[in-house]
Amino acid sequence: MxxxxxxxxxxxxxxxxxxxxxxxxxxxxxxxxxxxxxxxxxxxxxxxxxxxxxxxxxxxxxxxxxxxxxxxxxxxxxxxxxxxxxxxxxxxxxxxxxxxxxxxxxxxxxxxxxxxxxxxxxxxxxxxxxxxxxxxxxxxxxxxxxxxxxxxxxxxxxxxxxxxxxxxxxxxxxxxxxxxxxxxxxxxxxxxxxxxxxxxxxxxxxxxxxxxxxxxxxxxxxxxxxxxxxxxxxxxxxxxxxxxxxxxxxxxxxxxEGMDNVYARHKLLAEATRAAARALGLKLLAEDAWASPVVTGIYSPEGMGADDIRKIAKKEFAVTFAGGQGKLKGKAFRIAHMGFADRMDVIIAIGALEMALKKAGHAMELGTGLKAAQEVLMGGSK
Amino acid sequence: MxxxxxxxxxxxxxxxxxxxxxxxxxxxxxxxxxxxxxxxxxxxxxxxxxxxxxxxxxxxxxxxxxxxxxxxxxxxxxxxxxxxxxxxxxxxxxxxxxxxxxxxxxxxxxxxxxxxxxxxxxxxxxxxxxxxxxxxxxxxxxxxxxxxxxxxxxxxxxxxxxxxxxxxxxxxxxxxxxxxxxxxxxxxxxxxxxxxxxxxxxxxxxxxxxxxxxxxxxxxxxxxxxxxxxxxxxxxxxxxxxxxxxxxxxxxxxxxEGMDNVYARHKLLAEATRAAARALGLKLLAEDAWASPVVTGIYSPEGMGADDIRKIAKKEFAVTFAGGQGKLKGKAFRIAHMGFADRMDVIIAIGALEMALKKAGHAMELGTGLKAAQEVLMGGSK
Incomplete structure (x- = not known):
């Protein structure tokens, strides 16, 4: 609305x-x-x-x-x-x-x-x-x-x-x-x-x-x-x-908040986002060892345009993901979890991503990525 | 934060x-x-x-x-x-x-x-x-x-x-x-x-x-x-x-938005919330036939204080549910989905509810309620 x-x-x-x-x-x-x-x-x-x-x-x-x-x-x-x-x-x-x-x-x-x-x-x-x-x-x-x-x-x-x-x-x-x-x-x-x-x-x-x-x-x-x-x-x-x-x-x-808490929060959100993507069978752009704590790049499933997924998420659920840039345009999308972002933002992002993927025809069970995200998020201390 | x-x-x-x-x-x-x-x-x-x-x-x-x-x-x-x-x-x-x-x-x-x-x-x-x-x-x-x-x-x-x-x-x-x-x-x-x-x-x-x-x-x-x-x-x-x-x-x-759309939106949010509660094995206060489109009353699981669940949701995930009133105090909690509320609000509510229930010791699988909510929410047209 x-x-x-x-x-x-x-x-x-x-x-x-x-x-x-x-x-x-x-x-x-x-x-x-x-x-x-x-x-x-x-x-x-x-x-x-x-x-x-x-x-x-x-x-x-x-x-x-x-x-x-x-x-x-x-x-x-x-x-x-x-x-x-x-x-x-x-x-x-x-x-x-x-x-x-x-x-x-x-x-x-x-x-x-x-x-x-x-x-x-x-x-x-x-x-x-x-x-x-x-x-x-x-x-x-x-x-x-x-x-x-x-x-x-x-x-x-x-x-x-x-x-x-x-x-x-x-x-x-x-x-x-x-x-x-x-x-x-x-x-x-x-x-x-x-x-x-x-x-x-x-x-x-x-x-x-x-x-x-x-x-x-x-x-x-x-x-x-x-x-x-x-x-x-x-x-x-x-x-x-x-x-x-x-x-x-x-x-x-x-x-x-304290800068240590700020940094720990961003790391937690990145881990939860990455766990969700993996649980949904999606390929991540970056390896864990050098993964950004503030933005997660994800390849769209084989044969599915990243921008189609983004369009559904935006139009149907008012959730805006970023597209791939340069050579990744159309092939990947990005979920930011930076600044004024907290745990429920990951739930929102993954909840909308799952529904958009399902609508776009990706074979997966709803809730799978959310569960993986929740497990990580519950581990983080407030 | x-x-x-x-x-x-x-x-x-x-x-x-x-x-x-x-x-x-x-x-x-x-x-x-x-x-x-x-x-x-x-x-x-x-x-x-x-x-x-x-x-x-x-x-x-x-x-x-x-x-x-x-x-x-x-x-x-x-x-x-x-x-x-x-x-x-x-x-x-x-x-x-x-x-x-x-x-x-x-x-x-x-x-x-x-x-x-x-x-x-x-x-x-x-x-x-x-x-x-x-x-x-x-x-x-x-x-x-x-x-x-x-x-x-x-x-x-x-x-x-x-x-x-x-x-x-x-x-x-x-x-x-x-x-x-x-x-x-x-x-x-x-x-x-x-x-x-x-x-x-x-x-x-x-x-x-x-x-x-x-x-x-x-x-x-x-x-x-x-x-x-x-x-x-x-x-x-x-x-x-x-x-x-x-x-x-x-x-x-x-x-x-148009009043018909406003009313349809509220009904959809109520249906999704109720489907999620049921999937989590929770008992609803009202039968479907007279369920409110704007607020859903839910009994807390047997032996678990409703206000304990609310406290965890608030403290850990910054999500505020309402408590039971009068004779329902401590026995039930309420999730509102009224006014400036849309589909992702149900995802937030259920996502936090699941994590709070799990932390409080309710036997359930994370993501179960979310999946049920997503299935209802995907059916609604934008």
């Missing part, structure tokens, strides 16, 4: 009521003490999420803008870049580096697989890169890459490690300082539980040295411009005030 | 986002053309829901206030009243009549059963009543009474038929004119998809004749006072403006 929809896509994701309320508050000016106090609160909470003492900036742009900010400030024409590509968003990061004149080595991995750290080691020892690009959570396939291992290797070289954490940060643990992440980019509309419109970027001291000398054109994306304003907890250009208010509220929810 | 809750109680029920938005709009005065135009729109839409050309008033009070309005305007000390009692809310209606000096004959039926129309016929032929009180949907047991049959009998007598439609109207069809309902009372917080705070009352010409001569004290509850203001589409005292704005929006949703 009208207004009753279940959004199971990897962004934008559902926004909690208290965050919607925060976003709806009356406007106030950004050159004020009120704004500065809020920006300070936000950055302090983001430092907990990012596990860093590095500078953090909140930028009024979506995730791709955040990725371009990272590139525009570190890649100058002719610079050597190593891009670790495990899917659509890895490709986007590489493309951005090329647009800014980077000479990009793409290390490509099978869609559904993660970065093979050994190959990264070989590349790094045979070449001298200025920048290495990695994706924490590859949204297009539901694959989690080992940023810790990659960071350990890159830290031994002069190269900077730029990490696209757009779909992972806030749902999957990341230790920026300990894992040597020089620039981490994330965005508001995924595990951070906000509407799209904000990117968040952390910058290490090692990165600042490169950024300050960078020659690529940058104005709106200028990190030095951000740095020039952060001492007074302000922004160089007008910030998206309401979304900042929402971010403050969303981070408060995360702090109240 | 914080803010992620599933309310499965028979009021207050979930409020659709567009209604929450409407309620949150800036305040405006009620002695204005803007208010009058809105009140007119509301009444015209309520006439569709009530299936009546009778006067309809929106009152700023909850359901019990609406019931008291019906009584205070029709029952004077010494008046003979027949109360048809099938549960807690039937008892409340009878109590109100006694408070206003009525000499009340209570025709009581077993909790879980509906009104036996034959007994009503006998009572009516042996006595001369001024008022007959009936409950359309007995919320405490999940029982639907046959208002059409009762109305047919009462219409042959000088008595007025007062119907408590608080939990039913908007989810269960009622034909005020055709079924001879003299005063119908409903409220905002159940199938009408609003927060609590408004009652809606229709008054037949036959009722006005009694109301005008009534001697009981009434001021805030005065229907003649309402009548004196309705020609200018206004209210005698300050109305709850924001809830009226919400009511306008909620009725718009209902008009868009």
């Amino acid at each position: 009208q207004g009753k929809n279940y959004l199971m896509i990897p962004g934008p994701t559902a926004v909690p009521p208290s965050v919607l309320e925060a976003i709806s508050r009356p406007m106030f000016g950004h050159r004020t003490e009120e704004f500065a106090a809020m920006y300070k609160r936000i950055v302090e909470k983001l430092q907990v999420v990012f596990q860093t003492k590095n500078d953090i900036f909140v930028l009024t742009q979506t995730g791709t803008g955040g990725m371009e900010t990272a590139i525009a400030n570190t890649v100058s024409p002719g610079d050597k870049v190593l891009a670790l590509v495990t899917g659509n968003f890895g490709e986007r990061f590489a493309k951005l580096a090329r647009i800014y004149g980077g000479e990009v080595d793409e290390l490509k991995f099978e869609w559904g697989s993660c970065v093979d750290v050994k190959q990264v080691e070989e590349k790094l020892s045979a070449n001298r890169y200025k920048v290495v690009l990695a994706t924490q959570n590859e949204t297009s396939t539901g694959v989690l890459n080992d940023i810790e291992a990659i960071g350990k290797l890159v830290a031994k070289t002069p190269a900077l490690l730029l990490v696209d954490g757009v779909s992972g940060v806030g749902g999957i643990e990341i230790k920026v300082d300990q894992w040597n992440v020089d620039i981490l980019v994330t965005a508001s509309q995924k595990a951070m539980m906000l509407p799209p419109g904000l990117a968040m970027v952390s910058v290490s001291p090692k990165a600042w040295a490169v950024i300050d000398k960078n020659t690529s054109p940058r104005f709106y994306f200028s990190l030095p411009a951000c740095k020039g304003k952060i001492d007074s907890w302000n922004t160089p250009y007008t910030p998206g005030v309401s979304l900042y208010v929402g971010l403050d509220a969303a981070l408060e929810i995360m702090m109240n | 914080q803010g992620k809750n599933y309310l499965m109680i028979p009021g207050p029920t979930a409020v659709p986002p567009s209604v929450l938005e409407a309620i949150s709009r800036p305040m405006f005065g009620h002695r204005t053309e803007e208010f009058a135009a809105m009140y007119k729109r509301i009444v015209e839409k309520l006439q569709v829901v009530f299936q009546t050309k009778n006067d309809i008033f929106v009152l700023t009070q909850t359901g019990t206030g609406g019931m008291e309005t019906a009584i205070a305007n029709t029952v004077s000390p010494g008046d003979k009243v027949l109360a048809l009692v099938t549960g807690n809310f039937g008892e409340r209606f009878a109590k109100l009549a006694r408070i206003y000096g009525g000499e009340v004959d209570e025709l009581k039926f077993e909790w879980g059963s509906c009104v036996d129309v034959k007994q009503v016929e006998e009572k009516l032929s042996a006595n001369r009543y001024k008022v007959v009180l009936a409950t359309q949907n007995e919320t405490s047991t999940g029982v639907l009474n046959d208002i059409e049959a009762i109305g047919k009998l009462v219409a042959k007598t000088p008595a007025l038929l007062l119907v408590d439609g608080v939990s039913g109207v908007g989810g269960i069809e009622i034909k005020v004119d055709q079924w001879n309902v003299d005063i119908l009372v409903t409220a905002s917080q159940k199938a009408m998809m609003l927060p609590p705070g408004l009652a809606m009352v229709s008054v037949s010409p036959k009722a006005w004749a009694v109301i005008d001569k009534n001697t009981s004290p009434r001021f805030y509850f005065s229907l003649p006072a309402c009548k004196g203001k309705i020609d200018s589409w206004n209210t005698p005292y300050t109305p709850g403006v924001s809830l009226y704005v919400g009511l306008d929006a909620a009725l718009e949703i209902m008009m868009n």
Whole structure:
């Protein structure tokens, strides 16, 4: 019925009521003490999420803008870049580096697989890169890459490690300082539980040295411009005030839950979703060892279009799954369980998936996937 | 997690986002053309829901206030009243009549059963009543009474038929004119998809004749006072403006869906819930023949406290079921599927119920109830 929809896509994701309320508050000016106090609160909470003492900036742009900010400030024409590509968003990061004149080595991995750290080691020892690009959570396939291992290797070289954490940060643990992440980019509309419109970027001291000398054109994306304003907890250009208010509220929810609980919750939801898919005889895109805690990619049954299943789920049960991207279009679908997601969301997703599969003609017994999901969900502690 | 809750109680029920938005709009005065135009729109839409050309008033009070309005305007000390009692809310209606000096004959039926129309016929032929009180949907047991049959009998007598439609109207069809309902009372917080705070009352010409001569004290509850203001589409005292704005929006949703679809949806949800309960080996309070389309009463398994099951469902899975009322306290629980409820709500309710039952030690296989619910839900057309 009208207004009753279940959004199971990897962004934008559902926004909690208290965050919607925060976003709806009356406007106030950004050159004020009120704004500065809020920006300070936000950055302090983001430092907990990012596990860093590095500078953090909140930028009024979506995730791709955040990725371009990272590139525009570190890649100058002719610079050597190593891009670790495990899917659509890895490709986007590489493309951005090329647009800014980077000479990009793409290390490509099978869609559904993660970065093979050994190959990264070989590349790094045979070449001298200025920048290495990695994706924490590859949204297009539901694959989690080992940023810790990659960071350990890159830290031994002069190269900077730029990490696209757009779909992972806030749902999957990341230790920026300990894992040597020089620039981490994330965005508001995924595990951070906000509407799209904000990117968040952390910058290490090692990165600042490169950024300050960078020659690529940058104005709106200028990190030095951000740095020039952060001492007074302000922004160089007008910030998206309401979304900042929402971010403050969303981070408060995360702090109240505790980040360890947030990460455990996402893992539990992923396990339950994967158990259900297996019980229904469906093939998963990613192996358990590198499965994403925030989004699960599933192949549609042999001879059945993934988008047909999605259409039935949406039209009949108001449940929206994401389609396959790039080479997986029509062959796979994705169920997100990120941000404002809890156990009953898996029940909703699998309940609708089963009915859609049955309607599409998949031979299976209703309730089979649900039972498998319930068994996992019951094991998790509240 | 914080803010992620599933309310499965028979009021207050979930409020659709567009209604929450409407309620949150800036305040405006009620002695204005803007208010009058809105009140007119509301009444015209309520006439569709009530299936009546009778006067309809929106009152700023909850359901019990609406019931008291019906009584205070029709029952004077010494008046003979027949109360048809099938549960807690039937008892409340009878109590109100006694408070206003009525000499009340209570025709009581077993909790879980509906009104036996034959007994009503006998009572009516042996006595001369001024008022007959009936409950359309007995919320405490999940029982639907046959208002059409009762109305047919009462219409042959000088008595007025007062119907408590608080939990039913908007989810269960009622034909005020055709079924001879003299005063119908409903409220905002159940199938009408609003927060609590408004009652809606229709008054037949036959009722006005009694109301005008009534001697009981009434001021805030005065229907003649309402009548004196309705020609200018206004209210005698300050109305709850924001809830009226919400009511306008909620009725718009209902008009868009179409009342036949609204009623079919509620029936489907009830059928699915009942099928699931049966598949889980649970005993239902009401027989199929008189089962409520908007709330399902279920006995807890032998030796298992209903409130223990409810506590687990709430604490572990954030799903709130209603408890048993009166003599059913601790022995039964209730699952509402009224108002802003659709198919996935049944999946949520049964999914959580199964896990709660299992945790409480009920011998059953997970997914059994869900499968039964899915089979019914798949049959319903979108």
